[in-house]
Amino acid sequence: MESNNDKPSTPTNAGSTGSPGTQAQAKGFQAVRKAHQSEIVEDYVELISDLIEQCGEARPVDIASHMGVTQPTVVKNLARLQRDGFITREKYRSIFLTKTGADLANICRHRHRIIVAFLLHLGLDAETAEHDAEGLEHHVSNKTLAAFEAALEK
């Protein structure tokens, strides 16, 4: 599982039969798939950052209960985060965010807050706003995020 194989590999024939709009649509779907790959990373670094602030450290058991997954799943994903340079750690020891990880966490937290504020601004209840923001935050482009911010100022 640790073979660094790097295989996103856009299909060679993608868009070959495509009419003008088809390729744009294909790129859209590909972007969504790419977003999915970063979601776990973003969710983890954001949560780890929060836990370190609130509790002084981010224990796998707490990450697991916040994410609603089992500890082995957390361990596996932490290994990926470490492999990809977002955290550092040693067996049985604390988790630290790298600069990359901490920066990403801040960006995510910022985006998350804007989306929640925007949804509240639309009149939604706090619970729905939080819930939907969790799903939306990975799919909002910078342009749209800016539009959300602009709407808040009015």
Place this chain on the structure above:
Amino acid sequence: MESNNDKPSTPTNAGSTGSPGTQAQAKGFQAVRKAHQSEIVEDYVELISDLIEQCGEARPVDIASHMGVTQPTVVKNLARLQRDGFITREKYRSIFLTKTGADLANICRHRHRIIVAFLLHLGLDAETAEHDAEGLEHHVSNKTLAAFEAALEK
């Protein structure tokens, strides 16, 4: 791959150590993971429905180019759609949506259009609106969708 095993299986210990808010957060993440499972289904039935309307039929080669994936990937996913009751088909023959599939397609199309309209209403360009809607549409609750609609009427 065709063993109907049904294994979503919420972790038995989920939220065990959790403080009050923790469980809500965990449920949120679980909901996002569940949404991911339906995404492909929704994207496919929506696209199939569009293709049937526009071209008279939905060929795997066209689905592939619209989705930006290879034909074998399409075939594999069509097998799942068939297994789960959204389409009917025979080898080398046309694809038909079941009632379930067609209904789902309509719901998705409706949601998609509202989101695009809402993003345009916010002042975004058509391309960004389309692009972001693709990612957002699977993560917008009915409440939020209603709020989007309400905002459009003003």
Place this chain on the structure above:
DNA sequence: TCCTAAAGTTAGCCATGGCTAATCTTCTAT
């Protein structure tokens, strides 16, 4: 101190959803 419970880890399973290579069908144009 030392024993036990909690936390962390490893191993191994499974479904999903990508891909390529190779094969098989269908269709079309000569």
Place this chain on the structure above:
DNA sequence: ATAGAAGATTAGCCATGGCTAACTTTAGGA
């Protein structure tokens, strides 16, 4: 009518991200 191209399928690979079961380490209390 048939050959070759286009489309569809199969087989097989891989990474991801879930899970359980079993084991190891750590840490805390008697």
